[in-house]
Amino acid sequence: MSTATTHDAHHEEHPSGLMRWVTTTNHKDIGTLYLLFSLLMFLVGGAMAMVIRAELFEPGLQFVEPQFFNSMTTMHALIMIFGAVMPAFVCLANWLIPMMIGAPDMALPRMNNWSFWILPFAFAILLSTLFMEGGAPAGGWTMYPPLVMQTGNAFPFLIFSVHLMGISSIMGAINVIVTIVNMRAPGMTMMKMPLFVWTWLITAYLLIATMPVLAGAVTMLLTDRFFDTSFFNAAGGGDPVMFQHIFWFFGHPEVYILILQAFGIVSQIIPTFARKPLFGYSSMVYATASIAFLSFIVWAHHMFTVGMPLTGELFFMYATMLIAVPTGVKVFNWVSTMWRGAMTFETPMLFAIGFVIMFTIGGFSGLMLAMAPVDFQYHDTYFVVAHFHYVLVTGAVFAIMGATYYWLPKWTGHMYNEKLGKLHFWLSTISVNVLFFPQHFLGLAGMPRRIPDYSVQFAGFNEISSIGGFAFGLTQLLFVYIVFKTIKGGEKATDQVWEGAHGLEWTLPSPPPYHSFSTAPEVK
Amino acid sequence: MLVTKTKRALTAAAGIAALFGATSAAAEYGLNLTTGVTPISREAYDLHMLILEVCIGIGVVVFGAMFISIIKHRKSRGVQPSQFHESTTVEILWTIIPFLILVGMAIPATKALVAMEDTSNADLSIKVTGYQWRWGYDYVDNGISFISSLATPKDQIYNKAKKDEHYLLEVDKPLVVPVNKKVRLLITANDVIHAWWVPALGMKKDAIPGYINEMWFKVEKAGTYRGQCAELCGKDHGFMPIVVVAKDEADYEKWVAEQKGEAKADEQAAQRTWSRDELMARGEKVYNSSCAACHQANGEGVPGAFPALKGGAVTTGPVAGHISLVLNGKPGTAMAAFANQLSDVELAAVVTYERNAWGNDTGDMVQPSDVKAAR
Amino acid sequence: MSEAHGGYYVPHGTYWPIVGSIGLTTLLVGVANFLNGWNAGEALMVAGFAIVLFMMFGWFGTVIRESESGMYDDQVDRSFRWGMGWFIFSEVMFFAAFFGALFYARIYSVPWLGGADPGTNEFLWNGFEAVWPTNGPGDVGGKFETIGAWGIPAINTLLLLSSCVTVTFAHWALKKNQRTPLVLWLLATVVLGFTFLGLQIMEYMHAYHELNLTLGSGIYGSTFFMLTGFHGFHVTVGAIMLTVIMLRSMKGHFTPDHHFAFEGVAWYWHFVDVVWLGLFIFVYIL
Ligand code: HEA
Ligand code: HEA
Ligand code: CUA
């Protein structure tokens, strides 16, 4: 395989210190920046979740005022989605896609740098609103008007930070598409690409198609507030619900933007540890594409209660239910891959199995929400909160953590501490279920979401949930510790790292050379 | 301490067991969806149970297969991995079977949905208006009209007093409806989006400013049913409960008559001249229930969000400007128009109160007739 | 400063993105300050804009230099093409949001406001009747008149359509390496583009001063000005880019088979044209 220029010898020709990171056009450096940024945002967003759980520990107002509570909910969601999970996936794209398809780097390296270096500014703007008169945005991450119009001085800053995040995502997505279509090594046909690459390709299309729509939606908010337009104002012939349609046209594909790559990751990990090829590769590809397609025509399932015409409700109900079919294909394929394999259970595999089970639970509750007549009861309760944390936390976040354990030895050349990794998995899995499972009951019993205080009948489960939340939060400090310890040193990892691992990235040395494939590898 | 913890753990365990066991008894523990008291809520409950059971069934099969594999097909047992990775037959099967299951669920769901959206032939229509943060009810047919706001005292919220059984779910004036009548709600909002939801009635609908949404229910059992606003509507979103009292025909008629009497008394009250003490006492009450949420009980507001009325430019300026601001609100801000929310008496009282409380000693007095003239 | 990897050009470190981020942030924070009525607003806006311009000159300059010195092979060229194509697609989706708003208002919200079915117009809007154009039941912004399709807008349509033809002629000329026709056809395109803009500005002045049609004229004014306004902004950007391409052509840049920048701009120009056709049909005619 390609010649092993060592990592250190290579560094001398690059600017060093901080400027190396500011100016880098290298996909691995940029991947690392994304990783660190995402970790930081996960801690910030998580700290806000801890404020939420602390206030909800008991009925009554204890720590924060209602307005600030709403700010916490809003900022928590924006930071977790745009700051933690999406950048984490871009980190993986940067690190892995060139290595997986046999390319020297990403196709547009300067733009790659820019996609990253917009993010710290976007989030600096967003976080600065916490210190403004009138407080940080408190209208929910969904930013529904007219409520969002009551935001204080933070309002234009909110809008512009969303614009910046959008620009960053679009550039990142364009880069991914171009890299995949144009940079594959000879012989790496589309249907030979690893599934992670496939899922990212499809996600990138979703991003390019939806982020501009979000930008349009928030631009209309801006002009409604400052330039007298009436998009969302009934007196002028507009409609507040129109915002919801535009927002969710972005918002629903967005939730698949947060999960498709997770599917890809799990499809890489399970075959490795089952020592058996992925079952149904091509149906996995088609299922991903179908999910992406369907995601554009289901958005109004978030709006069953806004008073849509009956035909609209029926259409969106049917379309939403349909998504269970391709998603089911994926779940069945994963199980079949495990079936009659020879499995071992290192940390990445544990996270992958945890993902399959808990994501499916989240998917089931999603399907329940899809039934419009019952969604009238579930909507805007903690049942929804439970649903999306199962798919987001035990889905997306668990997959990201699994991916980190899986590829970190390749990236750093060091093995992580397996015992601590397993401990991290088990503590996380137990606490996250204590955290989110009871929220199903709260929702069914009638507890609305986005409230800082609740009736005494909901006290017990909220207390349990909060305890689970604190435990889950503390456990993540262990994750941070493991990651940094592995970066700094540890047992040397072999090139293949995992006995059952297949794919181009494992043919490179650990850590890989600065430019992954200086000469394109042959793919048979 | 330990005992309560064990009890909680047991409740949680029971909860999980109950959900998976899918017994209707779970409803009594507040773990499951309520069966409610309307045909709609029962239909929602049945559908909920049906899909829950289907999901649990599929879950058992999928997770079962997975666990068998995890236990039996592990390397430590010395198995050799087989290398199969495709089977068109099973792949087609597990595309079609879930699809058929979904069709099976879509049929009853469609029927339920059609029934729920059929608001025709209502016996009674009530217009519901969401305000930040209270509900207004107007009986379209007999002209009864009132505002319903949270009745839980601040002391309980700030943990200075013991919380009642219906903490945060009590209002000063509940919505009253007759049983076994098809009640149609015409829902709208005045400022931002709210949502009207009483779980036992089985329906939730958003209140959109500028638009009317419809929903209906037919309560089958007299009683008191509680719910909450279910759409984020600002800082006191968690503090705008809904209470519905369903009464038998006769009791309902009696209530209607009472309301009409009260309305007449109010009208008379608006005719006469009020004394300063009366106005101040009434004004303080109105202020605390309608204005203090934003401008605070001490009149100092919240810097950056809600202006202070203590020593404020408007509250110590000309009377006419003050009255008109409260009547018409300030478009584009959270300051709503109170013309439709408060009566002349209440408006007069609250303006008088604001002009004389917290050291705003302007000495002005506003009479209901002044408000009427300013409308 | 280049490193060829199997032929593919991977640039070394670059300062332009961080300059761009600082510029964009300064600009947007400036606008936000301005909107909030704070003092620093204008100064920050100007500074931010200047930094962004500086970044564009620097960044594009570097790319042009690299391109002219032959560092880009066909594969790099393909990367740029794909990138430009998907960038244009993202712009299409941005416009889709505003077209969506227009359709939603016309098909749903306005008829609902004037609808008797659940009683929205009866209970809330005093029997408002749904018509288009409208400034809503609140008569927001007062009475206004609209701009007919067959005056300036029709002329503008012709202008843009012809500019599509001229830019294509320029492309053919480039492919045959006929430099003078190339520059002249580009010049014609640029002139048509700026004429379009001039007429558009006249039309706006007419709307604001004589027709009382403004951004504040309810949903009609909102959709009208946001759609045509964003389109006009894109025409401006496109015309500036065409000007740059023309100047580069005059300096002898581009070869018959290596001229991505030219094509990228031409694509962009066609996109602007297609959006205009959509506008002409859905905003002006229907
Ligand atoms: C990663 C993110 C993610 C994912 C993957 C999903 C997946 C799904 N979601 Fe979820 N959803 C969110 C994130 C996500 N969601 C968020 C963030 C919100 C709230 C936003 C807000 O309001 O703030 C939300 C809200 C939400 C609602 C609105 C609820 C409400 O507000 O009232 C609905 C309603 O239909 C819904 C449905 C679904 C469905 C049907 C799926 C499906 O894709 C699930 C499919 C998977 C399965 C079904 C399991 C596996 C399948 C099988 C094993 C096959 C066999 C199964 C059967 C035939 C039953 N979601
Ligand atoms: C990817 C997205 C994502 C992720 C990862 C999370 C993670 C978590 N979420 Fe989040 N959440 C959302 C997306 C996400 N959430 C969205 C979209 C909403 C809806 C918002 C809206 O309504 O507008 C929401 C809303 C939401 C609510 C409802 C709020 C409300 O309705 O008012 C709650 C309440 O419990 C909650 C809790 C949590 C918790 C406890 C975690 C935990 O998993 C977090 C764990 C991580 C940490 C804790 C950080 C690491 C540790 C430290 C920093 C050390 C400090 C630790 C201690 C002091 C213990 N979330
Ligand atoms: Cu009203 Cu929430």
Ligand SMILES: [Cu+2]
């Ligand atoms: Cu969705």
